[in-house]
Amino acid sequence: AQSVTQPDIHITVSEGASLELRCNYSYGATPYLFWYVQSPGQGLQLLLKYFSGDTLVQGIKGFEAEFKRSQSSFNLRKPSVHWSDAAEYFCAVVVGGTGGYNKLIFGAGTRLAVHP
Amino acid sequence: DTAVSQTPKYLVTQMGNDKSIKCEQNLGHDTMYWYKQDSKKFLKIMFSYNNKELIINETVPNRFSPKSPDKAHLNLHINSLELGDSAVYFCASSQGQVQYFGPGTRLLVL
Numbered sequence: 001a002q003s004v005t006q007p008d009i010h011i012t013v014s015e016g017a018s019l020e021l022r023c024n025y026s027y028g029a030t031p032y033l034f035w036y037v038q039s040p041g042q043g044l045q046l047l048l049k050y051f052s053g054d055t056l057v058q059g060i061k062g063f064e065a066e067f068k069r070s071q072s073s074f075n076l077r078k079p080s081v082h083w084s085d086a087a088e089y090f091c092a093v094v095v096g097g098t099g100g101y102n103k104l105i106f107g108a109g110t111r112l113a114v115h116p
Numbered sequence: 117d118t119a120v121s122q123t124p125k126y127l128v129t130q131m132g133n134d135k136s137i138k139c140e141q142n143l144g145h146d147t148m149y150w151y152k153q154d155s156k157k158f159l160k161i162m163f164s165y166n167n168k169e170l171i172i173n174e175t176v177p178n179r180f181s182p183k184s185p186d187k188a189h190l191n192l193h194i195n196s197l198e199l200g201d202s203a204v205y206f207c208a209s210s211q212g213q214v215q216y217f218g219p220g221t222r223l224l225v226l
Binding site: 034036042044 | 156160213
């Protein structure tokens with residue numbers, strides 16, 4: 001079955017430090033991959049997506065992610081974290097649903113805390 | 117200019133009651149969804165509608181009944197609420213593969 005794994009439940013970094021959030025997926029075909037961010041008490045905002053082409057994708061708020069097919073990974077990175085980046089981050093993959101319609105499968109999320 | 121909106125934002129109710137959550141999108145998308153986020157922040161799809169037609173139903177108890185009066189609206193009615201229904205419910209819409217989410221409705225069943 002298709003699945004998304006985020007190995008790190010909770011990560012703490014210092015403001016200004018670099019960040020990498022890990023995501024591994026299990027999906028037979030070429031995946032459509034996403035990272036969403038959920039700030040406390042807020043909805044989900046799309047950070048970036050990968051469909052095809054260049055395996056390094058740029059997103060909003062200075063985030064980027066790299067698709068590595070050989071490792072079934074889609075890790076999210078940011079060179080310098082800001083205190084406002086503290087949030088829950090979700091990796092997701094679109095998989096085929098009933099009748100050819102697609103649905104999002106989410107990882108369990110990684111909670112990012114930022115120390116001043 | 118809100119893209120996907122939900123009402124109410126918060127809902128506190130007693131066990132056994134019936135309640136509804138409303139969702140509207142002004143993006144012109146054909147497909148809408150309901151997701152449930154549990155207390156551990158895990159997100160799981162419940163339903164999806166395409167042009168008012170149910171296309172995904174993920175083994176949700178039949179106390180949950182979605183209704184789509186038109187393709188811009190997808191409401192969720194819940195009968196006989198149980199403690200385990202306490203969660204955040206997110207509506208989303210899409211045209212293609214990218215889904216856009218509403219702000220969520222925080223439901224607490226006492």
